Amino acid sequence: MKNFYEQFILGMILLIFSGIPLFSNAQTDQDALMMGHRNLCVAGMGGYTSWTNYWEGEFKRDNENIGRLSNTYGMLMLNYGVSKNLNILTSLPYVSTKASKGTLAGVQGLQDLGFYVKWRPLRRQLGKQKISVFGVGSLTTPSNDYNIDLQPMAIGLGGKVLSARIIFDVQRNKFFSTISAGYMHRSNVELDRPAYFTDRLINSYEVQMPDAGNFQLRTGYRGKKLIAEAFLVNMTTFGGFDIRKNDMPFVSNKMNSNSAGLEAKYYLNNALGFNATVAHTLSGRNIGQATGYSAGFLYTINLKSKTTQTATP
Known part of the structure; x- marks a missing residue:
């Protein structure tokens, strides 16, 4: 018989996500899960985000020339366990944008190819608490020369991003808390025009991109079959300027x-x-106040034998 708490939490989640297809992140660069040795996880996912209000600097407003801006995407992700403490991952999303009003045409296409290395140097059992520390390095690069100069309709920001993340996870029985912090270094990008205006006129096709930081707090329940969590995410750009x-x-x-x-x-x-996910933007600066949903599946293959095995916390 299934554990009562697993049945209860699963029931609540199915109510919350009623009508939403299931989604999978597999084991990502942001969680405290590792793929087992010589296990390969293949994940497919789809998602939808939209917004009508956005922050122009710190001023919240809407724009009738755009109406509702929506973003639909699908992604393929692979995760291979080199060892129980070392994983390599890759991902490639396909993105489509659309505005409900105005004359701006939507854009669609493959976005940025991502490569990730996830390492767990520390895993200790201290009484009833299991403590784990992870380090993650990644590189994302545009998979093609898509147009970046039609924000917010563009499918991405272009440019290469080199990032590093540290994750600290504490699990007591089946309940856990995870804190992580990451830093993203962005390469310069190029426009198809000889000049542009930020807070001043710049006579160049090259744009210097600001770096950014990311902080996350995740907490919830982690069982053998079910993992359920709530999360808070902060994104901070180190530089840049406000929308005029x-x-x-x-x-x-x-x-x-x-x-x-x-x-x-x-x-x-x-x-x-x-897997299923829902998220909402609480506050921001120069971004839309978006609500998003994601859904999909994952399939894990144990390459050591004919049997299969899921990821382990």
Whole structure:
């Protein structure tokens, strides 16, 4: 018989996500899960975000020339366990944007190819508490020469991003808390025009991109078949400038946000799992106040034998 708490939490999650298909993040660069030795996880996912209000600097407003801006995406993700403490991951999303009003046409295409290395140097059992520390390094790079100069309709910011993240996780029985902090170094990007205006005129096609930091707090329940958590995410840009009054966003704007959400993973067996996520932007600067949903699946293959095995915390 399933554990009562697992049944109760799963029931609550199914109520929360009623009508929303299940989604999978697999094991990502942001969580405290590791793929087992010589296990390969193949994950497919889809998601939708939209907003009507946005922050122009610190001023919250809407824009009838855009109406509701929506972003639909799908992504393929692979995660391979080199060892129980070392994983390598890769991802490639396809993004489509659309505005409900105005003359701006939507854009669609493959976005940025990502490569990640996730290492767990410390895992200790202290009484009833299990403590783990992770380090993650990643590189994302545009998969093609997509247009970045039509914000907010563009599918991405272009440019390469080199990032490092540290994750600290504490689990007591089946309940856990995870804190992580990351730093993202962004390369300069190029426009298809010889000059542009930020807070001054710049006679160059090259744009200097500000670096950014990311902080996350996750807490919830982590069982053998079910993982359910709530999360808070802060994104802070180190530099950049505000959108000018009644102007379009620009690729090197300061883009800050605070968001919150819920996520659940449920494994049907040792191979197949599903995941669902919902998130909402609480506050921001030069970004839209978006609400997003994601859904998908993951399938784990144990390359050491004919059996399969899920990820382990």
